[in-house]
Amino acid sequence: MARRHWLDPLARKVLQAMGDLPKDPARLDISPWPEEDATVAPSWSIDVNRATAEQWRQLPGCSDVMVDQLLRLQQGGVQFSQMEDLAQLLDISDCLCEEWRPHLIFRWHGDAPQLPEQTPLDLNAASATLLSKNLQWPDERMERLIAERRREPFQNLADLQERLCLPPATIEALIGRVRFGARPAGPSLPPRS
Known part of the structure; x- marks a missing residue:
């Protein structure tokens, strides 16, 4: 078994990013308990408020019309703070939302907005x-x-x-x-x- 570095995880990640420590080896986690659900991180993700057309097209079911609308809003300076806003804007199904969710990162660039609490x-x-x-x-x-x-x-x-x-x-x-x-x-x- 590979020895882990004694530093706390955040410091270790910073040193790995700078190249001062080697990356953690890929870990195969074979659990003897089948009911344990090992969550697999997505292999790619996009920053919703900075995504390019090519990045949006990686999402299953993301049409050219959706990409065009998202890019037009982005060029106009509009940002999204949560999946629900994006889903409502694009009128996408709950199933598609769940497929997209692991790949989307909602980073707000600037002051965060107040979320509404009324009927549209x-x-x-x-x-x-x-x-x-x-x-x-x-x-x-x-x-x-x-x-x-x-x-x-x-x-x-x-x-x-x-x-x-x-x-x-x-x-x-x-x-x-x-x-x-x-x-x-x-x-x-x-x-x-």
């Missing part, structure tokens, strides 16, 4: 009064939101950010608080003759 607001269907009350945006921004959604419903946070030219902090504050359902019912057009 549908930006495409909510009344102007409800939007104004919940978003508490300046009047000019609210008017642009209403005008843009009349023109075409918003598809996702990246679409909203681009069409309204919103800063990253505003988009981050919306993660988990909003959703993008059907377009609001407007006045019906008269039938064509």
